[in-house]
Amino acid sequence: MSLDGSTLVDGVAFAAAKSELGTGFVRILGYFREDGVKSVAAIEAAMRANQAAALVIPAHTLKGEARQFGAMPLAALAETIEVAARDCVERQDTPEEALEQVTRLRPLFEQTLALLEREANPVVPVRRPVAGGFGRRAMPG
Numbered sequence: 271m272s273l274d275g276s277t278l279v280d281g282v283a284f285a286a287a288k289s290e291l292g293t294g295f296v297r298i299l300g301y302f303r304e305d306g307v308k309s310v311a312a313i314e315a316a317m318r319a320n321q322a323a324a325l326v327i328p329a330h331t332l333k334g335e336a337r338q339f340g341a342m343p344l345a346a347l348a349e350t351i352e353v354a355a356r357d358c359v360e361r362q363d364t365p366e367e368a369l370e371q372v373t374r375l376r377p378l379f380e381q382t383l384a385l386l387e388r389e390a391n392p393v394v395p396v397r398r399p400v401a402g403g404f405g406r407r408a409m410p411g
Contacts, residue, residue: 283340317372322358322365
């Protein structure tokens with residue numbers, strides 16, 4: 271699958287990140303996976319506990335890391351959760367208003383991560399050996 275036509279990841283931003291990070295790209299993507307899984311779990315736990323303040327940092331973290339890879343819909347959703355949580359903290363209110371967004375977060379994160387990982391590690395096409403190619407003896411014929 272290619273990023274062409276994807277609504278989950280901005281291909282230009284993804285290519286820029288890949289270029290800027292160079293050989294560290296796959297490692298940094300691995301950190302995004304680890305941090306993202308933790309952030310999504312923390313956001314869900316905070317929502318279950320009805321704690322607006324506990325939503326802020328993991329949503330903020332996920333937002334920034336998603337932007338780094340061009341995952342703009344994921345970044346926007348995380349930002350929506352972060353802003354709602356900050357508003358609730360200021361009003362000393364519970365975060366029920368963010369429930370719909372939190373419910374959409376895990377599936378969007380998983381879809382986005384799968385796409386990023388496919389693009390980062392494209393399947394190398396299998397080449398057929400050429401008769402008489404390097405390491406092969408040409409068959410008389």
